Amino acid sequence: MKLSVIGCGYLGAVHAAAMASIGHEVVGIDVDQRKIDSLSRGEAPFFEPGLQEILTETIASGRLRFTTDPAAAKGSKVHFIGVGTPQQKDGHAADLTYVNTAVNSLIPHLAEGDIVAGKSTVPVGTAAGLAERIVPTGATLVWNPEFLREGYAVQDTIDPDRLVAGVPAGPEGERATETLREVYHPSVAKGTPFIVTDYATAELVKVSANAFLATKISFINAMAEIAEVTGADVTQLADAIGHDARIGRRFLGAGIGFGGGCLPKDIRAFSARAEELGRGESVAFLREIDEINLRRRDRAVQLVVDGLGGSVYERNVTVLGAAFKPHSDDIRDSPALDVAVRLHGLGAKVTVTDPAAIENARRVHPQLAYVEDRDEALRDADAVILVTEWDEYRRQLPPEHASTLTTGRVIVDGRNGLDPAAWRAAGWTYYGMGRP
Ligand code: UDX
Numbered sequence: 001m002k003l004s005v006i007g008c009g010y011l012g013a014v015h016a017a018a019m020a021s022i023g024h025e026v027v028g029i030d031v032d033q034r035k036i037d038s039l040s041r042g043e044a045p046f047f048e049p050g051l052q053e054i055l056t057e058t059i060a061s062g063r064l065r066f067t068t069d070p071a072a073a074k075g076s077k078v079h080f081i082g083v084g085t086p087q088q089k090d091g092h093a094a095d096l097t098y099v100n101t102a103v104n105s106l107i108p109h110l111a112e113g114d115i116v117a118g119k120s121t122v123p124v125g126t127a128a129g130l131a132e133r134i135v136p137t138g139a140t141l142v143w144n145p146e147f148l149r150e151g152y153a154v155q156d157t158i159d160p161d162r163l164v165a166g167v168p169a170g171p172e173g174e175r176a177t178e179t180l181r182e183v184y185h186p187s188v189a190k191g192t193p194f195i196v197t198d199y200a201t202a203e204l205v206k207v208s209a210n211a212f213l214a215t216k217i218s219f220i221n222a223m224a225e226i227a228e229v230t231g232a233d234v235t236q237l238a239d240a241i242g243h244d245a246r247i248g249r250r251f252l253g254a255g256i257g258f259g260g261g262c263l264p265k266d267i268r269a270f271s272a273r274a275e276e277l278g279r280g281e282s283v284a285f286l287r288e289i290d291e292i293n294l295r296r297r298d299r300a301v302q303l304v305v306d307g308l309g310g311s312v313y314e315r316n317v318t319v320l321g322a323a324f325k326p327h328s329d330d331i332r333d334s335p336a337l338d339v340a341v342r343l344h345g346l347g348a349k350v351t352v353t354d355p356a357a358i359e360n361a362r363r364v365h366p367q368l369a370y371v372e373d374r375d376e377a378l379r380d381a382d383a384v385i386l387v388t389e390w391d392e393y394r395r396q397l398p399p400e401h402a403s404t405l406t407t408g409r410v411i412v413d414g415r416n417g418l419d420p421a422a423w424r425a426a427g428w429t430y431y432g433m434g435r436p
Pocket of ligand 1: 146147148149150151210213217250251252253254255256257258259260261262263324325
């Protein structure tokens with residue numbers, strides 16, 4: 001099928017390449033010339049495992065191309081909208097500028113029977129408004145949210161755990177559903193749940209899924225706060241409650257909390273939208289979720305201060321990680337980088353290292369020192385803090401080896417990813433998050 005994908009960021013670029021890899025003929029469209037040039041050369045403009053391989057393969061096959069020309073969407077049967085919906089600069093609501101611009105640029109090129117499939121995360125009610133503008137062209141709008149995780153985006157797009165389609169009522173909606181089933185044919189053939197809803201439900205499925213995940217993380221981080229004043233161990237607690245299948249162990253990782261381009265801004269936008277709808281109290285708990293999350297960054301900073309005897313001023317602190325999570329170069333709302341910036345603000349001589357995110361981090365926080373090589377970054381550190389649990393820091397850094405590089409022996413484990421016994425046995429003072 002001929003498809004267009006408007007927006008070639010973390011979501012759109014992966015979607016375009018993944019759709020080409022399952023056999024479709026795809027054009028990716030973006031206003032950012034640099035991004036388009038890079039993608040056209042077959043180079044992934046950001047770090048995402050597996051993306052490079054499918055880009056190379058599908059561009060060579062001729063099924064995938066990229067352009068800045070919105071007219072290239074003409075002739076495609078389905079047009080995916082995969083642009084960003086960041087947090088507004090002066091508030092908590094979502095900024096829909098890019099969605100509106102994408103739809104405006106698409107409308108002149110739509111033909112009778114085309115389908116516009118919204119994938120961006122939007123406040124509930126957005127699709128109904130967009131449909132009013134799209135219907136006069138003879139095209140149909142569907143809302144088809146994306147649940148991909150960065151780091152696993154290719155796999156999540158090609159083989160999602162569910163598909164959701166918010167469609168209009170009647171034959172038009174049925175026809176659009178059939179077309180989407182054809183688009184996602186390998187998943188449909190495999191029996192992946194395909195849930196057909198109205199627009200509002202589809203929009204809400206996405207934000208409520210992210211709100212739930214954020215709540216789960218802040219729940220365990222709240223337990224970490226209690227563990228800290230009682231001497232309990234939150235990781236054992238998580239293991240124990242996680243064995244209850246109704247609870248489950250995943251997303252019970254206590255640490256410096258969630259960040260990234262989705263969870264933080266999505267829960268804030270959800271609260272803002274609920275307020276507009278007169279139901280602010282229904283999700284008032286999300287404000288608490290946000291606050292618990294941000295408090296964990298303070299805690300991590302405090303542990304470094306404590307570890308260094310009450311002040312980090314002029315002390316060498318090595319920060320292991322900058323990305324908001326491993327297997328990503330994304331630093332949007334990264335708790336890791338925030339901790340580094342705060343330590344720098346307290347006068348510490350901060351050295352940041354990360355296997356993928358240094359370039360992005362340096363652009364936003366040029367005041368920090370960055371060192372690519374992990375061991376080089378550890379040299380002469382008075383204290384070390386692990387904030388992004390890359391394997392390079394979690395599994396492949398024996399404490400005995402770290403001891404040969406650093407001056408001090410203070411390790412703060414911001415992700416509870418290390419073995420406290422091993423670090424202590426090697427002579428280190430170990431601080432975890434919610435662990436004695
Ligand atoms: C998230 C959703 O998982 C995904 O379904 C949605 O489409 C987009 O938002 P992503 O932002 O890529 O995906 O990252 P995710 O793996 O969910 O992690 C989010 C943050 O939570 C990271 O900062 C991670 O370090 C943190 N996290 C995750 C924890 O602090 N503890 C955990 O147990 C799990």
